[in-house]
Amino acid sequence: MSSKKNVLSTPVTRRSVLKATAATATVAAAPMIIPSTAYGYANEPKGSSVTLGFNVPQSGAYADEGADELRAYELAVEHLNGGGDGGMMGTFSSKALKGNGILGRKVEYVTGDTQTKPDAARASARSMIEKDGAIMITGGSSSGVAVAVQGLCQEAGVIFMAGLTHSNDTTGKDKKANGFRHFFNSYMSGAALAPILGDNYGKDRKAYHLTADYNWGYTTEEAVRTSTEAMGWETVAAVKTPLSQTDFSSYVAPVQASGADILVLNHYGANMVNSLTSAVQFGLRGAQVNGKSLEIVVPLYSRLMAKGAGENVKGIFGSTNWHWSLTDDASKAFVKSFGEKYGFPPSQAAHTCYVQTLLYADACERAGSHDPCAVAEALEGFEFDGLGNGPTLYRAEDHQCFKDVLVVKGKENPTSEFDLLEIVEVTPASQVTYDASIFGGDLGSCNAG
Amino acid sequence: MELSAILLQVLNGLDKGSAYALIALGLTLIFGTLGVVNFAHGALFMIGAFCAVTVQRLLSLSTITIDESKTDFLGKPLQIKTPYVESWFGESVGNALIDWSVPLAIFLTIPVMLIIGFVMERGLIKHFYKRPHSDQILVTFGLAIVLQEIIKAYFGANQIPAPAPSAFIGSFDFGSVIGMGPGKLLYPYWRIVYFCFAMLIIALVFAFLQFTTFGMVVRAGMADRETVGLLGINIDKRFTIMFGIAAAVAGLAGVMYTPINSPSYTSGMDFLVISFVVVVVGGMGSLGGAVLAGFVLGILESFASMREVIEFIPGINQVVIYLAAIVILLARPRGLLGRKGVMES
Numbered sequence: 001m002s003s004k005k006n007v008l009s010t011p012v013t014r015r016s017v018l019k020a021t022a023a024t025a026t027v028a029a030a031p032m033i034i035p036s037t038a039y040g041y042a043n044e045p046k047g048s049s050v051t052l053g054f055n056v057p058q059s060g061a062y063a064d065e066g067a068d069e070l071r072a073y074e075l076a077v078e079h080l081n082g083g084g085d086g087g088m089m090g091t092f093s094s095k096a097l098k099g100n101g102i103l104g105r106k107v108e109y110v111t112g113d114t115q116t117k118p119d120a121a122r123a124s125a126r127s128m129i130e131k132d133g134a135i136m137i138t139g140g141s142s143s144g145v146a147v148a149v150q151g152l153c154q155e156a157g158v159i160f161m162a163g164l165t166h167s168n169d170t171t172g173k174d175k176k177a178n179g180f181r182h183f184f185n186s187y188m189s190g191a192a193l194a195p196i197l198g199d200n201y202g203k204d205r206k207a208y209h210l211t212a213d214y215n216w217g218y219t220t221e222e223a224v225r226t227s228t229e230a231m232g233w234e235t236v237a238a239v240k241t242p243l244s245q246t247d248f249s250s251y252v253a254p255v256q257a258s259g260a261d262i263l264v265l266n267h268y269g270a271n272m273v274n275s276l277t278s279a280v281q282f283g284l285r286g287a288q289v290n291g292k293s294l295e296i297v298v299p300l301y302s303r304l305m306a307k308g309a310g311e312n313v314k315g316i317f318g319s320t321n322w323h324w325s326l327t328d329d330a331s332k333a334f335v336k337s338f339g340e341k342y343g344f345p346p347s348q349a350a351h352t353c354y355v356q357t358l359l360y361a362d363a364c365e366r367a368g369s370h371d372p373c374a375v376a377e378a379l380e381g382f383e384f385d386g387l388g389n390g391p392t393l394y395r396a397e398d399h400q401c402f403k404d405v406l407v408v409k410g411k412e413n414p415t416s417e418f419d420l421l422e423i424v425e426v427t428p429a430s431q432v433t434y435d436a437s438i439f440g441g442d443l444g445s446c447n448a449g
Numbered sequence: 450m451e452l453s454a455i456l457l458q459v460l461n462g463l464d465k466g467s468a469y470a471l472i473a474l475g476l477t478l479i480f481g482t483l484g485v486v487n488f489a490h491g492a493l494f495m496i497g498a499f500c501a502v503t504v505q506r507l508l509s510l511s512t513i514t515i516d517e518s519k520t521d522f523l524g525k526p527l528q529i530k531t532p533y534v535e536s537w538f539g540e541s542v543g544n545a546l547i548d549w550s551v552p553l554a555i556f557l558t559i560p561v562m563l564i565i566g567f568v569m570e571r572g573l574i575k576h577f578y579k580r581p582h583s584d585q586i587l588v589t590f591g592l593a594i595v596l597q598e599i600i601k602a603y604f605g606a607n608q609i610p611a612p613a614p615s616a617f618i619g620s621f622d623f624g625s626v627i628g629m630g631p632g633k634l635l636y637p638y639w640r641i642v643y644f645c646f647a648m649l650i651i652a653l654v655f656a657f658l659q660f661t662t663f664g665m666v667v668r669a670g671m672a673d674r675e676t677v678g679l680l681g682i683n684i685d686k687r688f689t690i691m692f693g694i695a696a697a698v699a700g701l702a703g704v705m706y707t708p709i710n711s712p713s714y715t716s717g718m719d720f721l722v723i724s725f726v727v728v729v730v731g732g733m734g735s736l737g738g739a740v741l742a743g744f745v746l747g748i749l750e751s752f753a754s755m756r757e758v759i760e761f762i763p764g765i766n767q768v769v770i771y772l773a774a775i776v777i778l779l780a781r782p783r784g785l786l787g788r789k790g791v792m793e794s
Contacts, residue, residue, distance in 0.1 A: 041450055064607050242767070246702055247709070251459055253461050254457075283620035308608075308610060335522065344522075381559065416521065
């Protein structure tokens, strides 16, 4: 009896050993997130459906953009599965998509909240790849997030179709073989904006930059500085502001005393809405400095930001990837199907995400496979039209799209609540094209998991 | 560095300091009367701010009419929204009401915050009076998260603009008034309004405590709760009312702050941590200390954000308040105006 008691009271039992082993195995296995390569490639679809992962900011400074991106993804899935009016599938120059899903498989999707933070974005992307079997991850609105998630997708062996990300780094120093970007970048904004700024504000200006403190802010500041300094502007100061900042008064107040006559807001989303509102409240707009009227420039503009900032955006120059008022057939088709589903026109973030989803599906069809390496090959060097930006090239060297860039201005007399930006110039792709090697980085080789 | 730049940062610090002071004042009232460390106080500031959004939305409720002669972006007949207040009171009065929705929201904020304060105190916090401060912190912090998520579920995660009345849009030219020349020192009208409003609220709270019988009893209760109770005065009931008043002060701070910074569900948390630092620096339980420390730290933070300072020590604006707190507490362990025996065993 007593020996039995002893056995029972001994802390080490078979069950506890088993439990401990299982726990240890779980812990040890946890960091090995990469799906096994026992299959042909990571998350190879076996059934009648294929899962895409939409990783967008649903909270944080870019939540507005994230919400619109999600709408666009849902619309794209509907169109791919043969629902709705087909949107830009009807105008797309490639006719590989048939409205029967991707390669005959019904498109399903899962969503994640990036919270506009790289760590949270990686965690949600990881969960979608591991748990939900997502074969492609797409989403954006922060370049910090995009670069982080792109790296994860490269390791995991799935395709990353970047949503709204504007930093040069995404297809520059941090480019990856599994990552692709349709959206334009800081370099292109600077190259397109500088001539217009020179024509309107003159070549003798002193600029003060407020810059979001992460990779997108840095490359945008650099692009605008380089292109404006080349035409004679002087940069008086450049101050970094935290992405989480909501009150910009203490950053805006010193601009008055700096002697600058141009304020460049390298901010996006809610950051830009708040900094611009503060700048206008502090009377910077139109203040007389050096005998000139102080002007504000917003290198990357979106209609959602214009809406948030209200009256303050009137007359302010910036650049954008796409705008709903474009009159080509593709843009009109997209605005119609998006507008009828949601009751308002799509933003540039929605546009790029919709296009990326179609481009991915089309590449699968043309490659005849979901294999990431086959899809990547189908996208590299792909030339297409009919998706709202005119003729576009997916450059093979850095997986960046080259197309026309829109220079826009806050509209003085809007005719509706959506009519906030007017297109000042369409800068041809040739003027914003650069050598693929200037930003460094290495594409590496495609990883199929 | 020009004098105008320095003056501007002082002014700038004043309105941030006003918000810190108002929140810290409420925190101190609650701590001084009920002995509770209320981490849900930031959430009360945030709820106040959303009262402004609610009033703005209520006033903007509209009827929809279709104008066949115009088209929308899809080429369909344009829907025109006419706010009910415009159809009821005429266009000019209706527009003015919508324009003034932030100040008008004060009338909603006061009763709403008093009720929330009473319910919070009677429903939850009352049960934690005898518990350790760590339990109080956990439960009130949990409550703050619940309140935040409710607001997020209803209003969404984004900031919602709630502009000041158009009469207050623009800036006052201090430069020409004090002889520095026009355009040298501009300061937005609404921020001046906010500072004056904060001073008024602070004065009212102090006057209430100083010059009314109710206030006198409350102050007596703060000093010696047991003796006041022995005199047959129901001090608990008065302290509950003080909790409601503290909640209303936080709510008012929030409602008037909306034009300065559009509210989001996280606005409360942004202020909460700093407000606790303000309370500790001011001296636990000291109302005057809370107000003084609020302004001092607000101005200090503003100075640390100057370009000349940031270039010298990058990131100093993010930590200056905490550095100042360390220095002040090393020199004066009970805070600026702290009394002996508060929060000490």
